[in-house]
Amino acid sequence: MQPVINIKNVKKTYIMGTVEVNALVDVSLQINKNEYVAIMGPSGSGKSTLMNIIGCLDTPTSGLYEFNGVNVSEMNDNELAKIRNKEIGFVFQTFNLLARSDALHNVELPLVYAGMKKTDRRESAKEALTHVKLEDRMHHKPNELSGGQRQRVAIARALVTKPSIILADEPTGNLDSKTGIEIMALFDELHRQGNTIILVTHEEDIAHYAHRVIRVRDGMVESDHMVENRITHKAPVSVE
Amino acid sequence: MKLTDFTYEVKEGIGISFQAIRANKMRSVLTMLGIVIGIVSVTLMGTAIEGLSRAFNESVSKLGADVLYVQKFPWFFGGDDWWKFRNRKDIDLKQYRDVKDQATTISAITPLSRRRLTIKYGNRSSDGIIVSGANEQYILTTGASMDLGRFFSQAEANGGRPVAVIGYTVAENLFPSETPLGKNVKIGGVSFRIVGVIGKQGSFLGMDLDNCAVIPITNFLQKFASHRRGIDLNVKVADMKDLENTKEELRGILRKIRSVKPGAEDDFAINQQEMFIQTFNKIGIVVAGIGLFITALSLFVGAIGIMNIMFVSVSERTKEIGIRKAIGAKRSTILLQFLIESAALSLVGGIIGIIISYPLSLLINQILPTSMPILVVLIAIIISVLVGMISGFLPANRASKMDPVEALRYE
Ligand SMILES: Nc1ncnc2c1ncn2[C@@H]1O[C@H](COP(=O)(O)OP(=O)(O)OP(=O)(O)O)[C@@H](O)[C@H]1O
Ligand SMILES: [Mg+2]
Numbered sequence: 285m286q287p288v289i290n291i292k293n294v295k296k297t298y299i300m301g302t303v304e305v306n307a308l309v310d311v312s313l314q315i316n317k318n319e320y321v322a323i324m325g326p327s328g329s330g331k332s333t334l335m336n337i338i339g340c341l342d343t344p345t346s347g348l349y350e351f352n353g354v355n356v357s358e359m360n361d362n363e364l365a366k367i368r369n370k371e372i373g374f375v376f377q378t379f380n381l382l383a384r385s386d387a388l389h390n391v392e393l394p395l396v397y398a399g400m401k402k403t404d405r406r407e408s409a410k411e412a413l414t415h416v417k418l419e420d421r422m423h424h425k426p427n428e429l430s431g432g433q434r435q436r437v438a439i440a441r442a443l444v445t446k447p448s449i450i451l452a453d454e455p456t457g458n459l460d461s462k463t464g465i466e467i468m469a470l471f472d473e474l475h476r477q478g479n480t481i482i483l484v485t486h487e488e489d490i491a492h493y494a495h496r497v498i499r500v501r502d503g504m505v506e507s508d509h510m511v512e513n514r515i516t517h518k519a520p521v522s523v524e
Numbered sequence: 525m526k527l528t529d530f531t532y533e534v535k536e537g538i539g540i541s542f543q544a545i546r547a548n549k550m551r552s553v554l555t556m557l558g559i560v561i562g563i564v565s566v567t568l569m570g571t572a573i574e575g576l577s578r579a580f581n582e583s584v585s586k587l588g589a590d591v592l593y594v595q596k597f598p599w600f601f602g603g604d605d606w607w608k609f610r611n612r613k614d615i616d617l618k619q620y621r622d623v624k625d626q627a628t629t630i631s632a633i634t635p636l637s638r639r640r641l642t643i644k645y646g647n648r649s650s651d652g653i654i655v656s657g658a659n660e661q662y663i664l665t666t667g668a669s670m671d672l673g674r675f676f677s678q679a680e681a682n683g684g685r686p687v688a689v690i691g692y693t694v695a696e697n698l699f700p701s702e703t704p705l706g707k708n709v710k711i712g713g714v715s716f717r718i719v720g721v722i723g724k725q726g727s728f729l730g731m732d733l734d735n736c737a738v739i740p741i742t743n744f745l746q747k748f749a750s751h752r753r754g755i756d757l758n759v760k761v762a763d764m765k766d767l768e769n770t771k772e773e774l775r776g777i778l779r780k781i782r783s784v785k786p787g788a789e790d791d792f793a794i795n796q797q798e799m800f801i802q803t804f805n806k807i808g809i810v811v812a813g814i815g816l817f818i819t820a821l822s823l824f825v826g827a828i829g830i831m832n833i834m835f836v837s838v839s840e841r842t843k844e845i846g847i848r849k850a851i852g853a854k855r856s857t858i859l860l861q862f863l864i865e866s867a868a869l870s871l872v873g874g875i876i877g878i879i880i881s882y883p884l885s886l887l888i889n890q891i892l893p894t895s896m897p898i899l900v901v902l903i904a905i906i907i908s909v910l911v912g913m914i915s916g917f918l919p920a921n922r923a924s925k926m927d928p929v930e931a932l933r934y935e
Contacts, residue, residue, distance in 0.1 A: 341850055341928045362854050369852020380847045380932065384543050396536050397852040399529035441851065 657744020866916025
């Protein structure tokens with residue numbers, strides 16, 4: 285079976301004045317459909333850089349990146365935007381919602397860029413918000429929601445285009461542990477429904493929700509193995 | 525890009541724009557100021573030019589392009605010459621009769637002298653009425669027609685009968701509920717019998733042309749010419765095509781009867797509409813020039829203001845741009861969004877400008893017969909949108925080229 289993500293010898297170098305920072309030295313990995321992968325590693329090891337490349341927000345300095353068999357490393361801006369829009373659902377540590385728009389419009393926005401008709405995208409956005417149990421918070425602005433609720437809106441936004449993969453860069457990093465567990469339960473559920481999930485985390489417990497853990501250090505893959513005693517925590521997703 | 529995608533992006537852009545304007549009301553309003561002033565001056569200039577051209581057309585039809593005005597003073601001259609014209613020999617009734625007898629290419633001629641007087645009827649009275657002393661052909665030289673009754677006859681004019689014809693406004697004011705015909709009024713304290721009312725002529729340069737009365741010139745000169753003064757001659761040419769010939773004929777006759785020596789310059793002026801036309805055009809060009817200058821200047825200032833505030837807006841919203849890019853906004857999408865926003869900002873300024881201009885155009889209407897032409901409103905709207913787009917281009921372009929990762933990291 286063709287992997288969803290195929291990365292070979294990817295390198296990312298930032299140039300800071302005269303200093304070269306090798307954020308990614310040489311990374312190769314493959315991720316298949318419906319995998320649930322956790323990426324771990326110390327601060328500054330290149331996790332976010334890797335995620336940004338996987339999420340097509342950034343392009344590698346060198347190396348190959350194939351997404352669903354298509355070479356992404358040579359795509360132009362517009363093609364990347366299209367992949368980001370249709371194939372990737374990104375969840376950020378800081379939620380990154382539009383402050384002036386309500387939950388519904390935030391979730392709807394990727395569909396606006398996808399060129400979907402208003403009635404259809406309303407429908408889909410409501411469906412996604414219902415999926416994350418926020419059907420009664422649709423018209424709340426981000427500052428009228430709790431942290432956990434904001435992250436659920438962000439997850440709904442990531443889901444709404446039915447992407448090939450969901451990427452989450454420390455999705456629980458700004459949440460208390462109880463809320464973090466709720467969010468992880470949500471990812472668990474999404475995974476069971478057939479989604480491919482890659483998440484970055486610092487916390488071992490969070491990593492144990494995943495099937496596979498990739499450890500990164502100094503811009504290189506240190507280890508890559510399956511999780512044995514996986515947590516299948518089914519915390520009730522409560523609506524606070 | 526499909527057309528539907530484009531319309532969704534435009535709609536989204538419009539939504540965002542008004543959200544942004546509402547979020548920064550004060551800043552937006554201040555930014556719009558230049559555009560507001562620019563649009564006010566565009567619309568007022570358009571309105572004034574419209575007014576001038578209407579006044580011009582009306583004046584030509586009211587005063588008649590085929591009428592020559594023989595007077596001591598030319599209509600337009602430099603201030604230095606005033607005394608020279610002032611000291612010219614007056615035109616008198618004898619000269620009028622000579623011209624009338626000798627001219628062959630004219631269809632009507634009237635001597636004319638004017639003064640502002642009060643007209644009274646019973647306990648009603650109208651001040652500042654322009655009372656003209658003229659002969660029976662006066663009405664032919666004005667292009668006006670009679671509304672009621674008749675103009676006074678040659679016999680009445682020659683005989684100096686105490687008869688008068690009044691303008692429409694005078695009739696309305698003095699005789700609100702009865703016919704003025706046959707009534708005796710006091711003009712400047714002297715009794716006159718009204719034989720007719722002149723039809724409505726409207727106003728010209730803010731002056732009500734219907735606030736007038738006409739009486740035989742002999743009466744006028746006897747009763748109201750307190751100090752000896754000259755008269756004018758209004759001459760209607762027989763054939764408009766021969767206007768220049770008629771002018772030459774009049775010149776010849778006048779030089780002869782006023783004994784102007786050969787080679788000396790005329791000691792009278794033959795004025796004509798043409799001069800009005802030229803002056804109107806000149807005023808129009810000046811108004812347009814000043815208007816254009818103010819407009820261009822304020823639109824330029826407005827454009828710089830918008831560009832500045834859009835740069836601010838773009839950098840304030842770096843994070844938002846990053847988010848939008850992360851979820852699939854293309855460069856063109858972001859470019860469009862900010863172009864729409866600056867266009868909307870400018871358009872709102874333009875609309876405010878139009879709203880401010882409207883009452884001002886009513887003020888102009890007090891002086892010139894005009895109204896804000898719909899074309900000018902459309903042009904103002906188009907201009908403001910264009911200015912917005914042009915001045916928003918650089919900031920929007922910067923926004924569209926932002927790197928999504930960098931933008932997302934921005935706090
Ligand atoms: N835009 C940039 N310019 C220069 N250096 C950068 C840039 N982005 C990242 N780096 C560097 O690349 C390295 C990897 O950064 P990255 O953000 O991927 O780390 P991380 O593993 O996500 O760390 P954390 O766990 O703290 O989020 C760091 O040394 C960082 O300083
Ligand atoms: Mg990171």
